[in-house]
Amino acid sequence: MTARRRNYVDGAWTAAENGETFDVLNPANTDKIVATYQRSSREDAEAAVAAAAAAADDWAATPASDRGAILRDAAAHLKARKDELIEQITREEGKTPDEAAPEVQRAIDIFYYYAEKAFDYGGDVKDAGGENRFITTWKEPMGVAGLVTPWNYPIAIPAWKMAPALATGNTVVIKPASLAPGSVHAIVEALDEAGLPDGVVNMVTGPGSEVGDVFTTHDEVDAVSFTGSSDTGHFVYDAATDDGKRIQTEMGGKNPTVVLDSADVEEAAEVVAAGAFGVTGQACTATSRAIVHESLYDEFVDAVVERAESMSIGPGLDGVDIGPQASQSELESTLEYINIADSEGATLETGGGQPDIDAGGYFVEPTVFSDVDPEMTIAQEEAFGPVLAVLSVSDYEEAIDVANDVEYGLSASIVTDDYAEARQFADDVEAGVVKINEKSTGLELHVPFGGVKNSSSNTYREQGEAGMDFFTTTKTIYENY
Known part of the structure; x- marks a missing residue:
């Protein structure tokens, strides 16, 4: 029986308002339907943004240790389903199991990594230019993060966007690529099972022209992270920056x-x-x-x-x-x-x-x-x-x-x-x-990743602490005692 998968909005699994769905086919055998997903509209995406905005203050105020504990628990849930997730990627995206396995492990490791980084990512104490004074800096979340992710690394790339966003206190709306949405669905299931509060993560599947457009242009979205083709990336960059949002795009290569x-x-x-x-x-x-x-x-x-x-x-x-x-x-x-x-x-x-x-x-x-x-x-x-x-x-x-x-x-x-x-x-x-003396593919999760020229917006890097920097802003506090 074909799995029928729903959106996740404000802590609930929901069908698209319009009742429409789409099938994902196995690229190795197009007679086989892997799963059915929601063909959502702007209304579904707007509901997701509203839920993320409503949850933003409480999640930002949640102690970093508690946020990290949820990410750690989610990683454990993903680890328990590793074999299932490997097969899912093979059926939805087409990778061989030998290629899918390290990608799934990467996603697990990313959640464990940012679970620990949540504890020690805060700010600094700086020397002041006078007596009886000191200066501190604080890292604060941007607010609502809009994420648009590709099909070619369907679990690793969403993980390296979602985990640092959540670790630093942001709420998330995410649109996975329609060719292979199952991995993001699995990440959201793991976060739900880990006790993530309602509204902190919201996933909506459907066309980029509707769902993706809302997630990158809505007034209540504060930061946008996109990975995909150069043509789409430049469009997203222009749309997001027109509204003054923080933007990060990673695109093609030669x-x-x-x-x-x-x-x-x-x-x-x-x-x-x-x-x-x-x-x-x-x-x-x-x-x-x-x-x-x-x-x-x-x-x-x-x-x-x-x-x-x-x-x-x-x-x-x-x-x-x-x-x-x-x-x-x-x-x-x-x-x-x-x-x-x-x-x-x-x-x-x-x-x-x-x-x-x-x-x-x-x-x-x-x-x-x-x-x-x-x-x-x-x-x-x-x-x-x-x-x-x-x-x-x-x-x-x-x-x-x-x-x-x-x-x-x-x-x-x-x-x-x-x-x-x-x-x-x-x-x-x-x-x-x-x-x-190494192939051009393959990345370590704890160091920055990104390109130059037409490969990137040349703004913020992903992965490691650089990935957390994108989702935060710095406040400087001067104190005279």
Whole structure:
């Protein structure tokens, strides 16, 4: 029997006012409905904001230790359901269990982390410029946080937005992506079971044009955090800032891995293949460009093609290496980028098509293009699928020029045995995240995450204490005793 899941508003599970619903299909087998959700309207979203605003003062006044205890209890509830949540992500979003498992664990760890950080995140005592005086700073919550989250990391990204918002005393309204809302539903269930007061978290599913618009423009929403495509992110940024809200957007990437002449080719191919084809290339930090020294170029292309061709494709629950893309539109977009690359003169080394899989679904082969010019579309625009462009360069300086010659700046990596070169790369590359001898994907939860250029609003970082900074404002108090 298909699960029918409701919104969560003011502590109650509710149906959409209009009575409408939508089905989420399994991207590996589109004949299978995973669950049915509420196709909510502006009225539902406005009710959620009203509930969050009404609960804001009491939640802000709740001791940090009590807020942390609720987050810790919610983490325990998620941990108890870990296997179920892994399978849910595989069925809704398409990741393999091996890819979904660390994401679920990340969400659990995030809630445990911010449960403890709630205790020691407050303010400072500062020396004053006179006798019998001192100065303190206090951190206070922004108020109501409007969160809009993507489908590609359906539990980790909502967790790293919700947990710091709640830890610092904000109430939350959240719209999960319609392709994979189940993970946010599970987080909200865990918070409800942990005893979160009514109205502190409110979840509404439905179209971004209605629900998302309310959550990013409503007068009673004080801060907006968005992760998604660049086009939508710029729209959200403009809409939120027009009303003077605090805004944080994390968007696309065109992430390079630079392979220089000191690198081990086999190691480099392993690093690049993992970054390019893992999670079916559906990560904002995925490696989409390999920028390779000309002396290693042919050998590298052969090695990365060998890895691409060795990967099995199919439904995640079948024990494969690569699952499907998340939707028909995502698949069509990837195939269109492959066609453009071919028409512009890049050489298709492997992949480029759809495998014949009995289950149906949105499958595409891991794809490698060589002879890619830096100005080609495949070297400039984000395909968001398992597609790798391999470019040749003559030296380090050219590698940096090519790496930086895009509108994005999220993640970048280098494979090299030259330490000085690695350190220079960290200085020179235009990216918010730099990896040395590692794939461009993968993050630690306790350090800041974000990009530059068109990858981010360049306002506040996410994760770690930086994630708490976004949801708070600082008050300075002067005392004369």
